[in-house]
Amino acid sequence: MAPPIARSPRPPPRPPQRAGQPSPGGLGPWVLREAAAGMRPLRRGRAGERGAGRRGAVGARRTMAAAAAAAAAAAAPGRARRGAPMYSQKELTSKKRDEFEDILEERRLSSDLRYAMKCYTPVIYKGLSPCKPNDIKSAVLQSEQVQYVIKQLAKEVGESPDIIQEEATEILDEMGHSMQLGAVRFFAFTLSKIFKRLFQRVCVNEEGMQRLQHAIQEHPVVLLPSHRSYVDFLMLSYLLYTYDLALPVIAAGIDFLGMKIVGELLRRAGAFFMRRSFGGNRLYWAVFAEYVKTMLRSGYAPIEFFLEGTRSRTAKTLTPKFGLLSIVMEPFFKREVFDTYLVPISISYERILEESLYAYELLGVPKPKESTSGLLKARRILSDNFGTIHIYVGQPVSLRTLASGRISRCPYNLVPRHLPQKPSEDIQEFVSDVAYKMELLQIENMVLSPWVLVAAVLLQNLPAMDFELLLEKTLWLKGLTQIFGGFIEWPDNLCAKKAVLSGLTLHSNIAHLVDGQVVLNDRVEDGAIGEIVFKRALAILMCATYRNQLLNVFVRPSLVAVALQMTHSFRKEEVYSCFSFLRDVFSDEFIFFPGISLKDFEEGCFLLTKCDAIQTSQQEIYPTDKGSVIVSFLSAVFRPFVEGYQLIFRYLSKETREAFTEKQFIPGVRNFVFQLLEKGNTQCYEALSSDMQKNALAALVQLGAVKKKKMSNGFTYNVNQEAVNKILDMFDARVPVQKPVAARL
């Protein structure tokens, strides 16, 4: 009888087709186990197996290599990761990233119907005992956790537990997914058709899929994709189906249930629905948390949700939401599972489907409610071209490794595990750190298209720009971005002109080429002044959406550059104080890992030194002769934010009554900025963006200049005029930022 350790945890459903036999002699059970568990080659549909042209051979070779590499990596998984601090300085030299494969190419060569009906035997979690969606629901209902809350509530409100149980059942029915292979196949078919019309290519890093395949077998997996578009929703399911991996269950907003048929279809494809706010509803919270945890603990399926909580309208990463993340982390804290893998996934769009909708929304035109008829109306976009999608599946991150040495175990040992427990402060801090870390990992692997560079250049040269100049600047920016570690997807032998032209063609709704000049599409025929401003803002915001993708890479060096310009000083201490102040002000605008201002500063300085823009000594930072171009470009990239915040702060310091709600604030500040634009007193169109307005308000709350109070009808805000003025003064560089320098530089 073999000792259990040498056994494969789950026999692979199909014998490995091309996996090398473990070489005989001298190989212990480790190797055997590795072979059994991991050597299943990554498969991508049957057409591939039959060898569709050159793809077959290339794909096979790559898969083999990937399998070997992954197996080698798995042989010593901890050694590399162990002891890594929570925030590891990013690899600042342009790091080696995986290659991409286009999964649509195969779709274009073979039948979608056959693809949809293919034999689907996914790789699943080793400890999984298969069960139906309804079994999960009843397990949740019967769980000690939910039963406890039901009894508590029954006692408190004096109702019979049965009635509350009934309520819980209704919540579950509203929430629960009912994944069915049929629906999945339906989507596999229709999405193939739709994607092929909308997109030129859907590119995936296959090594990432290989790593994911390992992770899924080993521990419960949480998929954390970035969120830029509705397309994100089913994209991962489509991908996992293609690669024969277990399909995820996806946390979706309850709004989708408003869509007839489509809502139900999504439910059957694995979506489960959460209400937007349920802070006060204990029963809902208990049922929801338990539902998610039950699926996680049993390894039922990978759990997918968006850390950002909603689609980012600006293509900047939104600050993370912690609720769902802390739910999926809890089973590990309570040691109900050995470990949990968090997988950051970056989905980048060359052209975002909703780009104009977003711009309208940011300018205050309400977003259309999710509805089936709306969806059908939107089908006209099918004739449009949206370029390429890049999906980068990041390295799975072991929660156990992240948590090692950070979590005090006492709170969980002294209370029965089924009782609802407010997470301790160090747990909350840990969850927040993990959330930021995951978003930073997403950002690291976002793909930047040439058009992103074009947009950044164009926005500094409005309203029109000479094409040749644009070309030159774009190339220059490409070099700079690469030095900063940006992940540019620029086909090797594509000349700059072609790349820029193809970007212009794809985004012809934003800008176009006339007489050797690139012009923003902001013309209105004989409009009133208001209309002109609006149209112009629309174009700029749309263009900014693309430039914004660059900001994640640029934010640290740029803030150093801005600080250099603001302080008019070369003293490192002063520059750092100013940098730190800017970082605090923009803490909701960009993603910074909490509390490591100095590290960010050093990273910024390092990158600037690397591109010869500055030189640093022990005490001083000064721009080089050559560097002034870079420094002024970098600060110009961020000027809209600096100016926008100044405008918004000015509004808050002068124009507001004592207490206001967010609903009053947004239109107020919008009108204020709009009037200034109409009069020509400012050129900062981006200050019209409600996203920026909200972030600025949130920043003031964090800096203590605005008090936020919870009322029955939501939050109200109180401005401390004096404090806002002080911040404004610092911003306008009228007073030096005074802040003790905590750390030694």
Next chain:
Amino acid sequence: RQELLKWNGWGYNDSKFIFNKKGQAEFTGKRYRLGGMVLPTFKEWIEKTFGASLEHKTTSRASLNVNDVPPSIVNEEFLQDLRATEISYSQDAEDRVFRAHGHCLHEIFVLREGMFKRIPDIVVWPVCHEDVVKIVELACKHNLCIIPFGGGTSVSSALECPEEEKRTIVSLDTSQMNRILWIDEKNLTACVEAGIVGQDLEKQLAESGFCTGHEPDSMEFSSLGGWVATRASGMKKNIYGNIEDLVIHIKMVTPRGIVEKNCQVPRMSTGPDIHHFIMGSEGTLGVITEVTIKIRPVPEYQKYGSVVFPNFERGVACLREVAKQRCAPASIRLVDNAQFQFGHALKPQVASIFTSFLDGLKKFYITKFKGFDPNVLCVATLLFEGDREKVLQHEKQVYDIATKFGGLAAGEDNGQRGYMLTFVIAYIRDLGLDYYVIGESFETSVPWDRVLDLCRNVKERIVRECKEKGVQFAPLSTCRVTQTYDAGACVYFYFAFNYRGISDPIHVYEQIERAAREEILANGGSLSHHHGVGKLRKHWMKESISDVGLGMLRSVKEYVDPNNIFGNKNLL
């Protein structure tokens, strides 16, 4: 007695596992039921589990090299005073080394391949309570360090001498204090000197028709005083209780004087029970000299039993139910699949074709007819004790519960072999050491609802740590639920791996053991159920009992032994 025992391994000289000329495993000696039997499948199991091979062998030093032993440094005045008391003593190297260690892996490893940095300078053998009083007085007078020594079976580094101890270290061997002073049949108590070894105690009590029923796995070698000093637990605690339930009165000699109570009563409400300062004090406060302990009439009837469960989860659920109904037999243990296979490998060669046929049939029934997966199933072993009639009735009750959880009765033989395993496992470790396999056991206690998670996670952690630390072969990482309580269970782990290719196996081993303990604590388990803390687990004491708790213990130590005469540095 020292003559009978191995100097560099566990137990008796004449009992050990060997591979005979045919390459089959065999257990020598006549002391155990397994003695003289051939174990045909054991070799294969070892090879398969550890990737060990008979060709790769390490050899221990054949005997102690006296020249390596640190010299004995004893002040002449003390020796004169000691001679005056007529208490026997020795400064012989072998005597001192024998009392310089317990049975932790690293200690045995040192014996085989190196030497301790610090060992006792002198061994004394008091024969009664008064002798101990004299020795402690002398130690106070000359400022010496005393380390009490009972059976020497510690697995917590409790007997190791602190390296930095500059004073003369006196090993106080209690083995000559081994008389039963009196037996009180009316109250069913016996007053016994603390040095008596478990099996002698039971043997002598049996002559009068009594027993204590306290049977820790080490009972052949461990002493009554040691049990009290470490808060020991016995296999049959369900009937007889753990040491704290058995003890009626304790007499202990401390540097402050003698501590005892004024009466021998079943319970008293006189503030915190001072016995609880003594039990678990691990030799840091004084020497336990006499213990009054509960006795019971020897049971009329004993019966082993076993139940097979389809998987570990069901087995734990069954034990939980048995505990809930408070009908646990004298002993009930649940071994996981790996340990079941381990036990299986120790099956002796069967005598006849008929038995082998019967075994085959049994196996067929369980795996094919009942559909149990032989690589998943697990086994509970049972021991019933008492009146014949009641035992049979009890047996039925337990088997009925087991049936509800999918259990199948699997015969007495399997049960008995399971218990035998716990006595011979320490011998197996010595065999392993000869073939590059090192291992150890450790234990914990845990609430019922966390038993499964703890077992799974700790085993997994061990496997992972081994992999990370470069161990070339997957380790044996196995557990059993070995005691049941109302509120939880005691879980026992065995862990062993093949260390070929690792330069510092003991260090690696210790790192892994430490990680496993961290995992236990993170899963809501205790620092120790019955092995004690010693010096091995001191590190976690503060976390285990809080700062204030530690302070309470410290203040007792400071009052009782202000000059740290009992300076073995355990616990605190």
